Amino acid sequence: MSIVIPVYQAEDCLDELCRRLKIVCEPIFARRFEIILVDDGSRDLSWKKIQELASRDDRIKGFQLSRNFGQHYAITAGLNQCQGEWVTVMDCDLQDPPEEIPKLLQKAMEGYDVVLAGRNVRKDSRLRTIPSFLFWKILSFLSGMEFDQEVANFMMINKKVVKEFLGFDEQLRFFGGIIKWIGFKTIKVPVNHAPRFAGKTSYSWKALFKFAGNVILAYSNRPLYLVAGTGFFISLFSFGYGLYRTYFHFFYSVPVTGWTSLIVSIYFLSGTLIFALGVLGVYLGKVFDEVKKRPLYVIRQSTLEGVTSVDLGQKLELNLSGRTI
Numbered sequence: 001m002s003i004v005i006p007v008y009q010a011e012d013c014l015d016e017l018c019r020r021l022k023i024v025c026e027p028i029f030a031r032r033f034e035i036i037l038v039d040d041g042s043r044d045l046s047w048k049k050i051q052e053l054a055s056r057d058d059r060i061k062g063f064q065l066s067r068n069f070g071q072h073y074a075i076t077a078g079l080n081q082c083q084g085e086w087v088t089v090m091d092c093d094l095q096d097p098p099e100e101i102p103k104l105l106q107k108a109m110e111g112y113d114v115v116l117a118g119r120n121v122r123k124d125s126r127l128r129t130i131p132s133f134l135f136w137k138i139l140s141f142l143s144g145m146e147f148d149q150e151v152a153n154f155m156m157i158n159k160k161v162v163k164e165f166l167g168f169d170e171q172l173r174f175f176g177g178i179i180k181w182i183g184f185k186t187i188k189v190p191v192n193h194a195p196r197f198a199g200k201t202s203y204s205w206k207a208l209f210k211f212a213g214n215v216i217l218a219y220s221n222r223p224l225y226l227v228a229g230t231g232f233f234i235s236l237f238s239f240g241y242g243l244y245r246t247y248f249h250f251f252y253s254v255p256v257t258g259w260t261s262l263i264v265s266i267y268f269l270s271g272t273l274i275f276a277l278g279v280l281g282v283y284l285g286k287v288f289d290e291v292k293k294r295p296l297y298v299i300r301q302s303t304l305e306g307v308t309s310v311d312l313g314q315k316l317e318l319n320l321s322g323r324t325i
Contacts, residue, residue, distance in 0.1 A: 001025060001033040001105075002084030006074035007050065008040045010092045014049045018060060020098040028102065035060045037092075038078045041068030054303035062303040072173035073297045075153065079162050088156045089175070096154040100191040104156040113161050113184035117154035119193035135212050142220040151176065151188060160184070171289045172218035173296065181219075217286050224283065227276045234272060238265075 003021060007014070018035060025033045037054075039047045039062065050062035063077060075089055086108060090096040096117065104115045140147045153175055157165075164182050165175075180186075216223065 002082035004078035040074040066298040066300040114186040118150040
């Protein structure tokens with residue numbers, strides 16, 4: 001079993017997280033499990049704590065990304081490093097209780113490739129649960145895929161699913177969306193959802209809206225159809241209204257007046273055109289990001305190596321075509 005956990009600003013959670021994971025996993029797997037902690041550019045002492053935990057237990061492996069790439073990129077980095085036949089992905093704040101892992105494993109042993117953890121009762125505030133509900137409904141409508149708001153990143157997947165997931169090199173990462181698209185035999189298991197153990201969430205409203213926009217753009221082209229449909233109905237309405245005014249002008253001698261209505265119409269249509277161009281431009285911008293083929297993440301260092309990947313304090317020798325620099 002590999003347990004992949006993205007970490008960001010969670011130094012106060014890591015001791016308790018690893019302690020509870022070991023209590024849960026040791027009776028089942030003995031030493032045949034690994035805990036992979038991926039530090040996503042934390043600004044606190046999370047990486048130092050990961051190094052400390054890894055130095056005490058070789059089943060704990062830490063990887064530090066060079067900057068904050070994002071939760072779903074950190075998950076991708078962890079999946080690239082795991083070796084288990086089964087992989088559990090979970091958050092680091094203990095809102096995903098480690099004690100639920102045996103429940104997921106039991107269902108996986110029944111022949112399922114993907115076991116999703118469905119949170120029966122969320123322990124988040126209404127200030128977050130209501131916008132989250134609306135987001136998933138809008139995303140389901142715009143993407144054409146049915147997303148379950150009870151399911152987050154907490155799930156268990158087998159090695160086949162991991163292999164297929166790692167074949168996706170798209171820049172806009174949405175772990176749950178890719179797993180759903182891949183398919184395989186999937187089931188949802190109800191689990192408990194706990195309050196955050198320590199600290200506060202790192203997802204600001206700005207970050208949440210940005211993530212929502214990226215997911216919609218990455219998994220849906222319906223906004224383009226909606227814009228096109230809106231333009232069509234505006235044109236249809238304008239044509240019909242023009243016929244209506246022309247009829248009354250010639251048959252009832254009604255003068256065509258209305259400077260205000262003319263200006264409002266011009267501004268409305270101009271705004272609609274600019275909005276349509278903006279939606280198209282955003283899609284082109286995402287295409288531009290994809291064709292650059294940049295790495296999804298960069299690992300600065302890991303607990304598996306004694307030195308960082310870039311150490312300016314040491315002499316660096318590179319043998320290039322027989323020449324030593």
